[in-house]
Amino acid sequence: MKKAILSAATTVVVAMAFGLSRSSQARPAANGQNTSTGQYQVEIDNFSFGPATLTVPVGATVTWTNQDEVPHNVVSTDGKDIKSPVLDTDQKFTHTFAQAGTYAYYCSIHPKMTGKVIVQ
Amino acid sequence: MRRQKDELILHNHNNDGVDRRGFLKCMAWAGTGALCVIKGGVLRSYSLSDPASLAVSAPDGELAFVQISDSHMGFNKAANPDVVATLQAAVDKINAAPVEPAFLLHTGDISHLSKPTEFDTVDQILKSAKAKQVFFVPGEHDVLEDNGQQYLDRYGKTAKGAGWYSFGNKGVHFIGLVNVLNLKAGGLGTLGSEQLEWLEDDVKGLSASTPIVVFAHIPLWAVYPEWGWGTEDSAQALSYLKRFGSVTVLNGHIHQTMQKVEGNITFHTATSTAFPQPQPGTAPSPGPLKVPAEQLRSLLGVTSVDYVPGKHTLAIVDSSLA
Numbered sequence: 001m002k003k004a005i006l007s008a009a010t011t012v013v014v015a016m017a018f019g020l021s022r023s024s025q026a027r028p029a030a031n032g033q034n035t036s037t038g039q040y041q042v043e044i045d046n047f048s049f050g051p052a053t054l055t056v057p058v059g060a061t062v063t064w065t066n067q068d069e070v071p072h073n074v075v076s077t078d079g080k081d082i083k084s085p086v087l088d089t090d091q092k093f094t095h096t097f098a099q100a101g102t103y104a105y106y107c108s109i110h111p112k113m114t115g116k117v118i119v120q
Numbered sequence: 121m122r123r124q125k126d127e128l129i130l131h132n133h134n135n136d137g138v139d140r141r142g143f144l145k146c147m148a149w150a151g152t153g154a155l156c157v158i159k160g161g162v163l164r165s166y167s168l169s170d171p172a173s174l175a176v177s178a179p180d181g182e183l184a185f186v187q188i189s190d191s192h193m194g195f196n197k198a199a200n201p202d203v204v205a206t207l208q209a210a211v212d213k214i215n216a217a218p219v220e221p222a223f224l225l226h227t228g229d230i231s232h233l234s235k236p237t238e239f240d241t242v243d244q245i246l247k248s249a250k251a252k253q254v255f256f257v258p259g260e261h262d263v264l265e266d267n268g269q270q271y272l273d274r275y276g277k278t279a280k281g282a283g284w285y286s287f288g289n290k291g292v293h294f295i296g297l298v299n300v301l302n303l304k305a306g307g308l309g310t311l312g313s314e315q316l317e318w319l320e321d322d323v324k325g326l327s328a329s330t331p332i333v334v335f336a337h338i339p340l341w342a343v344y345p346e347w348g349w350g351t352e353d354s355a356q357a358l359s360y361l362k363r364f365g366s367v368t369v370l371n372g373h374i375h376q377t378m379q380k381v382e383g384n385i386t387f388h389t390a391t392s393t394a395f396p397q398p399q400p401g402t403a404p405s406p407g408p409l410k411v412p413a414e415q416l417r418s419l420l421g422v423t424s425v426d427y428v429p430g431k432h433t434l435a436i437v438d439s440s441l442a
Binding site: 046047048068069070071073077085086088089104105106108109110111112114 | 195197198199232233234260261264265303304305306307308346347348404405406407408
């Protein structure tokens with residue numbers, strides 16, 4: 001009886017594992033690099049951007065999400081291109097990169113926080 | 121009225137004739153209902169049977185004021201779900217002090233998100249302070265979105281540039297500086313050349329015996345640059361003040377007390393009235409630090425500062441809200 005339950009449980013676990021791996025191919029993984037839909041994620045957490053350097057193809061859209069309990073923003077280091085509003089906890093900002101290049105940015109409220117998007 | 125266990129004399133080199141043993145003895149009396157006050161360098165004790173009658177203004181020539189900081193009105197996360205209550209507790213504490221301060225200094229991060237309602241709430245709470253005059257400098261949370269225009273409209277009408285200014289009181293020269301604007305990527309706080317030129321000119325004509333008090337949000341010394349706890353060009357500012365016999369620098373931003381003495385300059389940072397932050401390097405980042413609810417108020421507080429003529433160093437006393 002025990003063996004039967006054990007093997008049934010194992011089958012269920014295996015089935016679930018397969019199910020999970022199939023669905024994970026359909027949605028972005030952590031720091032979502034989903035090349036099929038061009039959607040990328042940067043998490044703002046513990047006063048840092050993660051990943052700090054993100055490489056994306058031309059036309060990609062990047063979404064920053066603030067997980068910290070203090071507000072942050074996303075501003076181009078050279079003052080061009082990117083200027084987000086102030087993001088409170090859980091708020092997001094999205095930017096689409098239409099042209100290739102290296103886009104250095106920082107949080108102008110806490111300027112030690114820096115990041116980079118490389119578009120190629 | 122119980123003895124205030126959390127009052128620390130952090131800095132008192134007044135050579136005022138009060139020996140430590142005598143002071144400690146007086147502190148012990150406080151547990152039985154006496155209050156000890158240093159006035160004019162002399163220690164006096166008062167019975168606490170009628171505390172309301174004890175509030176006095178500082179003796180002639182002396183100046184007492186209180187620094188509060190980082191009220192972050194609008195913050196509502198786990199580290200402190202009620203920053204209104206703790207700011208009110210800070211004001212109540214100041215109102216209950218035996219010596220009434222001549223004014224308050226707020227060293228910035230008045231609001232959490234620069235929202236008008238947040239500033240309004242702080243103004244409302246400060247109206248309950250017996251000390252009616254409050255001087256401000258902005259924190260980085262006060263100048264979001266509009267480059268500080270709202271802050272200027274509310275608190276900087278007579279200030280210069282981004283909100284710097286100076287004033288005198290009982291012979292002490294006070295200077296409010298702004299180091300939270302135009303921050304560069306990867307950098308620290310910044311004063312900027314226009315403000316530095318103004319500062320040099322502002323103190324040029326003062327005699328070296330004029331006590332100076334500088335107040336600004338971000339520390340004017342390198343407390344912990346990895347976390348942005350410092351000011352890029354503070355060395356230049358301090359070079360204009362080196363010749364003075366007594367300089368006191370009061371800052372906020374780091375939500376904990378820290379002190380450094382460099383020659384004639386005493387640097388001191390205040391606790392927040394909203395939430396504590398970790399000590400340098402003890403956490404992944406300088407964000408709000410959650411502690412057990414019963415410990416919160418012991419990590420928040422106000423700072424009393426007293427100037428006694430003839431004494432070079434101002435007496436700085438931190439009191440928690442516990």
